Amino acid sequence: MNKHSSFLYPNIKNPIHWRVSEIILKQSSSHPNLKIIKFIDGPEWTYNDLKIKSLQKANILKKIGLKRGETVTVFIQDPKEFILYWIASNFLGLIFVALNTAIKGNGLSHQIQISQSKYIIVEDYFYHKVLGVTKEKKLEVIVFNCEDLSTEDLFNENEIKFGKLSDNVCAMFTSGTSGPSKGVMMPNAHCVLFAIGTIENYNLKHHHNFYISLPLFHANGLFMQLLACFMTGARAIIRNKFSASNWLNDIRKYRITHTNMLGAIAAFVVSQPPSKYDKDHELIMIGSAPLPSEPERIFRERFGVKDVLPLYGMTEVNIPIYGLKNEIGAGKCGKVYEKYFEVEIRDPDQDIPVEDGKVGEIMVRPKQPFGFMSGYMGMPDKTIESWRNFWFHTGDAGIREASGHFIFVDRIKDCIRRRGENISSYEVEQAFLEIPYITEAAAYAIPAEGGEGMEDEVMVSLMTNTDISINFEDLINTAKRNLAKFSVPKYLRIMKEFPKTQTGKIQKNKLREEGVTVDTWQNKNI
Secondary structure: OOOOHHHOOOOOOOHHHOOHHHHHHHHHHHOOOOEEEEEOOOOEEEHHHHHHHHHHHHHHHHHHOOOOOOEEEEEOOOHHHHHHHHHHHHHHOOEEEEOOOOOOHHHHHHHHHHHOOOEEEEOHHHHHHHHHHHHHOOOOOEEEEHHHOOOOOOOOHHHOOOOOOOOEEEEEEOOOOOOOOOEEEEEHHHHHHHHHHHHHHHOOOOOOEEEEOOOOOOHHHHHHHHHHHHHHOOEEEEOOOOOHHHHHHHHHHOOOOEEEEEHHHHHHHHOOOOOOOOOOOOOOEEEEEOOOHHHHHHHHHOOOOOEEEEEEEEOOOEEEEEOOOOOOOOOOOEEEOOOOEEEEEEOOOOOOEOOOOOOEEEEEEEOOOOOOOOEEOOOHHHHHHHEEOOEEEEEEEEEEOOOOOEEEEEEHHHOEEEOOEEEOHHHHHHHHHOOOOEEEEEEEEEEOOOOOOOOEEEEEEEEEOOOOOOOHHHHHHHHHHHOOHHHOOOEEEEOOOOOEOOOOOEOHHHHHHHOOOOOOEEOOOO
């Protein structure tokens, strides 16, 4: 027997036992003294610590009056509190609604209303912000400051009911880069399948150390990373908030072997100045979505990371596409995770398959029962709209190559149509990101002059790593080397900061709303 197999959740191959509460109890019973979490600048917990502290939180939730099947909403950044309330909610059979702590105002009130929780548990730092919104909007909800909720009494472990694969145990809201954010209802199997995807595609083992710096109120941090650690006995090293300047120090200090990134985080890390310690670490695996070619090259060459895997997924559909170990991603997403998913490129209007090499919409369906979301919370119309003709419509444009590799092109709504051509904003952005002093880029459509019915013009907003004076003509001429003539932007704008979601996605809808501003440069040659 492999020396690491005894730490692996024994029922990983039996979907009947894919239940978060059962996983925690089984692992804590089998390996009570195994150190499973290290909080940077904080404590270290064993499986037993995790169980006992979670049972204390479960007792709090029971005393509040929460009952099986009800929702409980949390507005917590601190991972120590967040993790315990998450597990406690699973112990009680509650639906754990995790809100992004960056949201505020109308966005926050919308998510609270959709969640339909009687109670919100809020970290002290955010308490007055949440309380103010609930009072202003006259929401019928009780807001608890989690610092005021404490007990040493334990919930009776024998009262824990594991429930079914189909039971919704979590809800997470989409980033809402366009339109109101949607609460994704996540069954047990869906949550656990995120973790299994990591375990199988990363070959995650007990002796590995997984660095988690993404927010836990999103599926990547909570399920792909933390739950994968719980199921394998790999040690989770958690930083409360991502820090580019501390990234390499953390990787080296804690002997990190695995980590996940988002595109923005990868850009921040590779923009750090080179160091003699860049290859002095034990990091062997990075998963990133998306993964442009240049950051991948830098991670492989400058940092010496053996495997840098692209991923494609959504909170709604899990991770149906993974890059392959020992294969260069080259800007692609990877191949279908065929054990659990089907993925096709189909015409977004007619829902029929398109030929390999042609752009269409990425559509997904699961092979595993309840391996997907069960629907959008309180939005049945949006659920029906996204799931039709037996396929989930991701809203993403993509290409399938004859080799079976998939390429993410863009959000369909972010595609720009100009002069009879569909332009990928992603490809335009990459042309500018090739320029050394450009750190971030956002390309988007601006209505062409002439009014309704006209096609788009291309606008690109940029951020730089220097305060040098920009020659826009030179900038355009450099970018043109990698752009088709019809893709060359008419408008350029230099910004100090982009509007972003908590996970680092640029909110292009806000840039579109601002349109052509007074500091926008216009290309007179178009």
